[in-house]
Amino acid sequence: MPTAETGEGPTSESMPDDVMAVLNGIPGLVGYWGTDLRNRLANDAYRQWFGLGPQQIKGLHMREVLGADVFEGNRPYIEAALRGEEQTFERALVNTNGDTRYVQASYVPSRRDGVVVGFFVLVTDITDRVCAEHQLQESVSQYRTLARNVPGGFVLLFDQDLKILVADGLELVAFGFAREDLEGRTLGEAFPPELAAELEPRYRAALNGEQVSWERAVGRRLFHLTASPVPALDGSVPSAMVLATDITESRRSERTWAALHEIATEVARSDGPQQIAKRIADALCAVFEVDTAAVLKFAAADRAAVLAMSPQHLPGLPQDLVFAPGDKSAVALVATTGRPARVTYEAIDGTVGGQLSKEGLRVGAAAPIFSHGELWGAIALGSRLPDGLDNAVLDRLSRFAELVELAIGQSESRAALEHEATTDDLTGLPNRRAFSDFLDREVELVKRRGWSLSVAIMDLDDFKRINDTFGHPVGDQVLVELANRLIRASREGELIARLGGEEFGWVLPGADGDEAFRAAERVRQVVADSPFDVAGNLTTSIGVSSVGEDYDREALLKRADLALYAAKAEGRNRTTLRQPG
Secondary structure (H helix, E strand, O other): OOOOOOOOOOOOOOOOHHHHHHHHHOOEEEEEEEOOOEEEEEOOHHHHHHOOOHHHHOOOEHHHHHOHHHHHHHHHHHHHHHOOOOEEEEEEEEOOOOOEEEEEEEEEEEEEOOEEEEEEEEEEEOHHHHHHHHHHHHHHHHHHHHHHHOOOEEEEEEEOOOEEEEEEOOOOOOOOOOHHHHOOOEHHHHOOHHHHHHHHHHHHHHHOOOOEEEEEEEOOEEEEEEEEEEOOOOOOOOEEEEEEEEOHHHHHHHHHHHHHHHHHHHHHOOOOHHHHHHHHHHHHHHHHOOOEEEEEEEEEOOEEEEEEEEOOOOOOOOOEEEOOOOOOOHHHHHHHHOOOEEEEOOOOOOOHHHHHHHOOOOEEEEEEEEEOOEEEEEEEEEEOOOOOOOOOHHHHHHHHHHHHHHHHHHHHHHHHHHHHHHEOOOOOOEOHHHHHHHHHHHHHHHHHHOOOEEEEEEEEOOHHHHHHHHOHHHHHHHHHHHHHHHHHHOOOOOEEEEEEOOEEEEEEEOOOHHHHHHHHHHHHHHHHHOOEOOOEOOOEEEEEEEOOOOOOHHHHHHHHHHHHHHHHHOOOOOEEEOOOO
16 A cells, blocks of 8 residues: 555555455445545445445545545545544444444645645444443442442452452441542552452452452551452453451450350359359450459449459559549549540549559540449540540440449359358358358368368357347357357458357368367357446357368368367367368
8 A cells, every 4th residue: 555655645556465455355335435525435344334335436525425424424534544644533424234333533644845736544343342341340339339328347459450340338448548539540550569469369360250358457456358349241351349348346246245244154153243253354455455354332422342353453553432523534533424535635633544644545435334223333444545445335335334234233143142152140240051052062071182170169158148138139149259259260262161059160271170169269268258238258169170082071060060069068168170080
């Protein structure tokens, strides 16, 4: 084909047959039009589009070939080409089958001695590309709509070049990015190198037809992400999508329910209020991810006892808190208002808030715990970060407190029932049932560990005379005073119980017979040497025995009883030891 700078323009007669064969093999229209807009050259492709062969088109005006509407649409490009300006544009054409196809047309001016004498026309079918672009645009629109309607999440759509086509959704900013920072950029351009390196294999796996899921923490929030292929109608995967969902609250809820399940298990296992409170404090620390958490019980509007604190009790904080007037600590506000509170701590001397500030806490939150309709106490959180606890934490903390109330209530109710069932009403000492349970546990320990164990049984001498002489109210006062003396004389880990009437039992873990005898003698001497307020001088008789190699609980108690009878028979006011064997 002559160049655009030489000749008067090609014609089908001037073209060698082999050149025309090449032109006819091109998948598009090839033609040449003079300045009079009459055809000089056309390839066979014109037949497919306009139903006219090259010889039929030759000499026709372009309007006759294209039709009036298409010609008028192309007129600006024709005029520009005749001015010597190369033109490229897209157009929809209807072929001889009545199908609308999309084409790209190029008008290339032909010059002779610098003067335009005509122009070449090159037209190619771009229908597949246009349809793909339209499909992509529809996909982009659909995925953008999807992204904006994903609750607590966002969507990324990217192509085979890892270029991000869509980045949209309610939580995109929370993830640390803005739409304008991502769309139109490749993965490597949009994200920091470390994050891009983490994401690229997952994105490429999705483009290869796989689905990949993972989790990523962003600050205090947790996102679940899934990269999935977006297949085309022909089965290829031109793009893929990442769907991200904020699962922070659901994960917190899972941790909350798991913690409450553990607490409920401990309640069912008959753990006491103190153990339950410690478990609650541990759970608060884990669930709310704070530096410290506590369970407190109010003694009055201006004071509270710290039942438990996690991970450990703050060293400078008293166990019993007293709220000064104007104290703005979260717990003090709950104590006075009965409502949840969140505060920023200030270093004010003489206040609980000031003390917490000295311990390094910057912000705190607390929620009330009610029992039987009355304000019982509070659960509290503390963070060393100024933004460690936002206002939204109060709703979560209040819901947690409502569930904690059930555990606290059940634990205290059961503890009260157990105390009533195992405590002597008059003296406040453990009763015979508690004595028996305690002794059973100690005998089992002795069997496993080989420790010593002794028991003392004692009663007041001539107690009937006291009741007959002074009356039963005085006799009751004597028993109460004796109980107090026995408690003061016993050591930690030992048990003093009222077995009934004027008889008391004493379990001494770790003490052999001789050690228990000496301890019982000290008690007997204290009773004999110190007059009772309401009855004067009294004495007691005590029988002591230690466990034998047979670890027989009943034999142990029987020997102690026999020793007590022997002390009585020998004149009272004495201690008798009866060893096994």
